[in-house]
Amino acid sequence: MSVEPASDERLTQAKQEVVAVYRKRAKRYNLSTSLIYNALGFRVNHHRRIAAEQLGLRQGDTVVEIGCGTGANFPFLEKFVGKEGRIIGVDLSTDMLGKASERVRRQGWSNVTLENRDGASFTFPRPTDGILSTFALTMIPEYDEVVRQGAEALSLGGCFVVMDFKMPSGRLADVAPHVAFLLKLYGGNLEMADRHPWESLNRHLGSLRYREFWLGMGYTAAACKPRQ
Secondary structure, eight states, rough: OOOOOOOOHHHHHHHHHHHHHHHHHHGGGGHHHHHHHTTOOOOHHHHHHHHHHTTTTOOOEEEEEEOTTTTTTHHHHHHHTTTTEEEEHHHHOHHHHHHHHHHHHHHTSSSEEEOOOGGOOOOOOSSSSEEEEEEEGGGGGHHHHHHHHHHHHEEEEEEEEEEEOOOOOGGGGGGGHHHHHHHEEEEEEOOHTTTOOOHHHHHHHHOOOOEEEEEEEEEEEEOOOOOO
């Protein structure tokens, strides 16, 4: 699959729309996502934990989360990197980062850095031991470039893990228009769901591990940098 470049005007508009959505959703984001998706059989925290586990992090590692939102993945990442490790949360929405900052203060984490940046323009520290993105990378039109830069910054053996929504295949493709409203609630749409970040992971890192869930509308994809 080729990744088509978009015009600067279109990119700016798309990102402004996402920021506007999360300005409205930030205050109740954690509660609303849990209630809505869990009610539909999508066990959000279960899949977040699985995605974090696939990073293969160790105590003292540095991990970057692209599109960290309210920091819902931080508890899982903290468990693996420990107090000596480092978590860098990157998000375009100041409102979501405000909630993430509250979480960090409440938990007393001193090893979390929050950056209000577009994932496409973020400079990954070198080396980075793991990169995570959940329900966020498909919202970045330049997702392939994000994966490329992340892959270059990864330490040997470091992994890049993506969890997101996708268009189902086969007969289930007819279901997609009926659940599109769920994506729209959180700044997504069917065009975004038709993007394939896992192909970028395979192209820039190789040895892709990929699994689908939720009737093929959700997936986790992981790829690691060869140790030699």
